[in-house]
Amino acid sequence: MHRHLKLGVLAEARYLEQSQPAGLIKELEARGHAITIIDPQQNFYLMGNDDWFKGQDLLIGRGRSWGLLALLNWAEAAGKTTINRQGAISAVHNKAQMSIALASSGLPIPQTYLGAIEQLAGSIAREAYPIILKPIFGDNSRGLLVVNSPEEMRGIDWPEPVALAQRYFRTDGYDLKLYGIGSDIWAVRKPSPFNKIADGAESKEGLTDLTPELQDLGRRCGSLFGLELFGVDCIETEHGVLIIEINDYPNYTNVPDASSHLADFVERRATEVAQS
Structure with a gap:
C-alpha cells in the first residue's frame, strides 16, 4: 500500500484534454493521490520563489514548450525529481541533436x-x-x-x-511504435501519416508481438536519452526496423491499461525518491 502522494503535473493546455496525461491524472486521483496541475502559460513565477513546487513528492512533465522546460529545469536545480527530466526532453525535442545521438550510438536510422x-x-x-x-x-x-x-x-x-x-521509405501504410514506461516496452502498429493504406485492406492497427530485438531497441533508446516515459517511431523496411523519431511522454495509444502502468511507475519512482 503506497502512502498518499502530492504530485505536480506540468502540462501545456493542448495536452490536458488528450488521453495522456488525463488518464494518468484520473488514475492517480483514484488511488488517493493529490494532483496539482501546473500550466506554464496560466501563471507567472518570481525567480527564487519555489512555492509553486514546494511539498510535491515529484513532478511529471507533459509537453516541450520553452516555458515548461524552464520550469522543469528550475525544479531540478532545487533538487526535485522530475519525470521526464528537462535535459532528456530537450534532447529529443531538437531533432538534429536526436538524430546525431542515434547515429553516433549505432542505432538503426535511415540515411x-x-x-x-x-x-x-x-x-x-x-x-x-x-x-x-x-x-x-x-x-x-x-x-x-x-x-x-x-x-x-x-x-x-x-x-x-x-x-x-x-x-523516405514507403510502407504498407503502417508505422511501428515502441512505447516505454521505464524498462517496460510495448509494440504497437498505427496508421502512417504519409503512407496510404490500401483500400479494403485488413487493419493491422493495434498491439503487436514484442520480439526480444524490439524490446532491446526500445530500452536502448530510452537509456540513450535518459527518458523514463517515451515512444519510439519506427518503420519496417527490407533493411530491418529503422528508427524515425523519439518522443517524450506519448499518449500510449493501444497500450492496454496504460494509465495504470503509468501510475504504478510514478508510485515506484516516488518510493525510490523517499528512500534515497
Whole structure:
C-alpha cells in the first residue's frame, strides 16, 4: 500500500484534454493521490520563489514548450525529481541533436542529412529520393515535407536556415511504435501519416508481438536519452526496423491499461525518491 502522494503535473493546455496525461491524472486521483496541475502559460513565477513546487513528492512533465522546460529545469536545480527530466526532453525535442545521438550510438536510422536546402539539393544523390524534410524543432508531424527529386528540392522555400533531411521509405501504410514506461516496452502498429493504406485492406492497427530485438531497441533508446516515459517511431523496411523519431511522454495509444502502468511507475519512482 503506497502512502498518499502530492504530485505536480506540468502540462501545456493542448495536452490536458488528450488521453495522456488525463488518464494518468484520473488514475492517480483514484488511488488517493493529490494532483496539482501546473500550466506554464496560466501563471507567472518570481525567480527564487519555489512555492509553486514546494511539498510535491515529484513532478511529471507533459509537453516541450520553452516555458515548461524552464520550469522543469528550475525544479531540478532545487533538487526535485522530475519525470521526464528537462535535459532528456530537450534532447529529443531538437531533432538534429536526436538524430546525431542515434547515429553516433549505432542505432538503426535511415540515411539522414543536415544542411541548407540548396546544399541538400546539390549533394543528396538522386537515387536516395524520396526525401522527407523535417524542421529542427518539429512537433506532432507539423512541418514535414516529402520531396521527390533534386529539382523539387531546389524549388522549396524552407522557412528555416537548415533542415533535417531523411531518406523516405514507403510502407504498407503502417508505422511501428515502441512505447516505454521505464524498462517496460510495448509494440504497437498505427496508421502512417504519409503512407496510404490500401483500400479494403485488413487493419493491422493495434498491439503487436514484442520480439526480444524490439524490446532491446526500445530500452536502448530510452537509456540513450535518459527518458523514463517515451515512444519510439519506427518503420519496417527490407533493411530491418529503422528508427524515425523519439518522443517524450506519448499518449500510449493501444497500450492496454496504460494509465495504470503509468501510475504504478510514478508510485515506484516516488518510493525510490523517499528512500534515497
